[in-house]
Amino acid sequence: xxxxxxxxxxxxxxxxxxxxxxxxxxxxxxxxxxxxxxxxxxxxxxxxxxxxxxxxxxxxxxxxxxxxxxxxxxxxxxxxxxxxxxxxxxxxxxxxxxxxxxxxxxxxxxxxxxxxxxxxxxxxxxxxxxxxxxxxxxxxxxxxxxxxxxxxxxxxxxxxxxxxxxxxxxxxxxxxxxxxxxxxxxxxxxxxxxxxxxxxxxxxxxxxxxxxxxxxxxxxxxxxxxxxxxxxxxxxxxxxxxxxxxxxxxxxxxxxxxxxxxxxxxxxxxxxxxxxxxxxxxxxxxxxxxxxxxxxxxxxxxxxxxxxxxxxxxxxxxxxxxxxxxxxxxxxxxxxxxxxxxxxxxxxxxxxxxxxxxxxxxxxxxxxxxxxxxxxxxxxxxxxxxxxxxxxxxxxxxxxxxxxxxxxxxxxxxxxxxxxxxxxxxxxxxxxxxxxxxxxxxxxxxxxxxxxxxxxxxxxxxxxxxxxxxxxxxxxxxxxxxxxxxxxxxxxxxxxxxxxxxxxxx
Amino acid sequence: xxxxxxxxxxxxxxxxxxxxxxxxxxxxxxxxxxxxxxxxxxxxxxxxxxxxxxxxxxxxxxxxxxxxxxxxxxxxxxxxxxxxxxxxxxxxxxxxxxxxxxxxxxxxxxxxxxxxxxxxxxxxxxxxxxxxxxxxxxxxxxxxxxxxxxxxxxxxxxxxxxxxxxxxxxxxxxxxxxxxxxxxxxxxxxxxxxxxxxxxxxxxxxxxxxxxxxxxxxxxxxxxxxxxxxxxxxxxxxxxxxxxxxxxxxxxxxxxxxxxxxxxxxxxxxxxxxxxxxxxxxxxxxxxxxxxxxxxxxxxxxxxxxxxxxxxxxxxxxxxxxxxxxxxxxxxxxxxxxxxxxxxxxxxxxxxxxxxxxxxxxxxxxxxxxxxxxxx
Numbered sequence: 001x002x003x004x005x006x007x008x009x010x011x012x013x014x015x016x017x018x019x020x021x022x023x024x025x026x027x028x029x030x031x032x033x034x035x036x037x038x039x040x041x042x043x044x045x046x047x048x049x050x051x052x053x054x055x056x057x058x059x060x061x062x063x064x065x066x067x068x069x070x071x072x073x074x075x076x077x078x079x080x081x082x083x084x085x086x087x088x089x090x091x092x093x094x095x096x097x098x099x100x101x102x103x104x105x106x107x108x109x110x111x112x113x114x115x116x117x118x119x120x121x122x123x124x125x126x127x128x129x130x131x132x133x134x135x136x137x138x139x140x141x142x143x144x145x146x147x148x149x150x151x152x153x154x155x156x157x158x159x160x161x162x163x164x165x166x167x168x169x170x171x172x173x174x175x176x177x178x179x180x181x182x183x184x185x186x187x188x189x190x191x192x193x194x195x196x197x198x199x200x201x202x203x204x205x206x207x208x209x210x211x212x213x214x215x216x217x218x219x220x221x222x223x224x225x226x227x228x229x230x231x232x233x234x235x236x237x238x239x240x241x242x243x244x245x246x247x248x249x250x251x252x253x254x255x256x257x258x259x260x261x262x263x264x265x266x267x268x269x270x271x272x273x274x275x276x277x278x279x280x281x282x283x284x285x286x287x288x289x290x291x292x293x294x295x296x297x298x299x300x301x302x303x304x305x306x307x308x309x310x311x312x313x314x315x316x317x318x319x320x321x322x323x324x325x326x327x328x329x330x331x332x333x334x335x336x337x338x339x340x341x342x343x344x345x346x347x348x349x350x351x352x353x354x355x356x357x358x359x360x361x362x363x364x365x366x367x368x369x370x371x372x373x374x375x376x377x378x379x380x381x382x383x384x385x386x387x388x389x390x391x392x393x394x395x396x397x398x399x400x401x402x403x404x405x406x407x408x409x410x411x412x413x414x415x416x417x418x419x420x421x422x423x424x425x426x427x428x429x430x431x432x433x434x435x436x437x438x439x440x441x442x443x444x445x446x447x448x449x450x451x452x453x454x455x456x457x458x459x460x461x462x463x464x465x466x467x468x469x470x471x472x473x474x475x476x477x478x479x480x481x482x483x484x485x486x487x488x489x490x491x492x493x494x495x496x497x498x499x500x501x502x503x504x505x506x
Numbered sequence: 507x508x509x510x511x512x513x514x515x516x517x518x519x520x521x522x523x524x525x526x527x528x529x530x531x532x533x534x535x536x537x538x539x540x541x542x543x544x545x546x547x548x549x550x551x552x553x554x555x556x557x558x559x560x561x562x563x564x565x566x567x568x569x570x571x572x573x574x575x576x577x578x579x580x581x582x583x584x585x586x587x588x589x590x591x592x593x594x595x596x597x598x599x600x601x602x603x604x605x606x607x608x609x610x611x612x613x614x615x616x617x618x619x620x621x622x623x624x625x626x627x628x629x630x631x632x633x634x635x636x637x638x639x640x641x642x643x644x645x646x647x648x649x650x651x652x653x654x655x656x657x658x659x660x661x662x663x664x665x666x667x668x669x670x671x672x673x674x675x676x677x678x679x680x681x682x683x684x685x686x687x688x689x690x691x692x693x694x695x696x697x698x699x700x701x702x703x704x705x706x707x708x709x710x711x712x713x714x715x716x717x718x719x720x721x722x723x724x725x726x727x728x729x730x731x732x733x734x735x736x737x738x739x740x741x742x743x744x745x746x747x748x749x750x751x752x753x754x755x756x757x758x759x760x761x762x763x764x765x766x767x768x769x770x771x772x773x774x775x776x777x778x779x780x781x782x783x784x785x786x787x788x789x790x791x792x793x794x795x796x797x798x799x800x801x802x803x804x805x806x807x808x809x810x811x812x813x814x815x816x817x818x819x820x821x822x823x824x825x826x827x828x829x830x831x832x833x834x835x836x837x838x839x840x841x842x843x844x845x846x847x848x849x850x851x852x853x854x855x856x857x858x859x860x861x862x863x864x865x866x867x868x869x870x871x872x873x874x875x876x877x878x879x880x881x882x
Contacts, residue, residue, distance in 0.1 A: 357587065
């Protein structure tokens, strides 16, 4: 039987009291106004008010809290800084939100072996700052990196612009200390990064909190590149910019980053305090960065790439003259999401990934869908990886508009899937993309995922209702849907989006 | 109906080769992923024990089983996309490489198998086709089950299809070598790392492996011409110009020999420690199992060992290494050694039940004959 956390009532009060004994009363939040501050993540479209919020201050406190919740059968949701974009770190009224931001120590930096060990609440950029005196940095750089935590990055397998060359979070996590659903602590991986048995570290990264809480994270650090070139290329058409991306990839030179912004995004940035000097009349700009350890090699590669961009329709290619200009060009890109928040009251953010060669067709199809629904879609994304972020700005107060946005979102997703893509490249499934899972995975694949989750968390008590839409799972070795079927009843497996193949071909 | 008749009825006459295996186990070669599913579904019903074979060049086909399932007819490469730098290949081409997560010297610069795997389709012990990941460069949709396929030694399913990240062939590719004592070359390797030289491979090889009088440190640069010449200059500056550049044919012969040598010794294992413990680990290997066939990537703490040894020595070595928090993964050995020692041996505390749970999930009837933990 599953008990509830409950912000209200006797049961909720006794739970809060028990939690207070572990972490201290000031680190347990029960009052509604306090709990409401945790009702959203970085995505404005989902809202859940947690039953109780608890902020443990150490690994041992995490273990004690998790054991208590296990004994009571209370579900819980781990959370970092809450900058996620999938509704993944939200807890219902019957669950405890376990906030890990107080576990914020950098435990070790080993410059000789280029390894750091951190607690989950360490903010992404803080690790790079701490490693900088050793000429090292932590490579994954999600746009939220000034606020997001490494623990959250592990849960979501976070990406970022520079993952094109250096890989996503999973590439950089060597080992984990994990608190399982029952409070047991296990070490996954080994100090040097070689898997110890099956690659459970790789399996854990990106599991969105469903497999437990990472309390110690061992990551690889990289040498700070000695040479950097940042190019800004502007184009008259989205299609041309998309084709230039393919040409760069096919050249065999792997840029550190290759980002695209369309005109709507350019204007949003230029209207904001982060104006970067992007040409407003361009249909799209590409921001291309090359880096490496040898000045002459990076300079030669930058020349080659600039030549390819010009040959593929760039109106002009600007090379950042100094660190200050480079910073400014990047600032615009990193703050583009925030800048778009100014366009209107509400924003839907997507995260599909398509084969890079299909970018020109897919971008045009997205434009047609936006026009058909009378919506504003801004594109700012990791073009080099084919990782799109079409953002739909709208005012949710306008009657019927939200429904239109949802319909258009579904069509955009269908176009990306039809092109051979996937529904999320770095933001995760959370609550937001549950409904799309059956579009890319069949009942057996979904059932396999659920069965794996139950190996780590047999009662499906950690971050319940996320990632796998249970109703779409086939039965799997005794795991029946009816057992826990009520958990994510909100997930619709109705995949009746009109698949607009015509949008790709017309 | 006999097993062979049953399989023939299921998959057709030409899918079974009765006389093919040395130990007389009937060998079945399904021609499609669905046929693999059909076969394993039936195996589950009948309680057949199944061993999985690739091309047979890597793991010896010697595990005791009721039937041998070979992926050799799954040898198509359905897609190579140069514009996307991606490919899709059936398991008969690369299945064993993925299943063992084996890697050579280029792992230093380019990463392990897991970093090149975009998606996998595998068939579980009860015949279900499970698709994981996809064919695009980034993907966080659902749990990453591809990570279980890479280095899972087939314990969680038969890999039938893989989606891979490709790299453009380098415009320039230069290998330089330096011969010397292991002690001397270890110091040179440290100097190279300290000078932030970034090679594609940085490998310390034993004399037998390199076919030299003494140990060999081989450094390989791959990329644009400008990059390779700049890195080569940095290497020379950091090491006082002691390295000798190899001709392309010499370099090719060296790297091929290094790769093939590990497929011809009876036992091969890998060890992964911290980079700065590489030398100490090599001493340990030398002391306990000999160092005739060793190849080490000191920059990433990876060591490969090949040769002849006993179950007792392997167990003792693994225990010593476990005390140093260094895992030993047995990549290749005759069945009696695999069965006793296991590919992984004992896990860290608390991990065993997780692995056991995963195995039950993907192979509920224990159809796959895989020596994962060993018997100690």
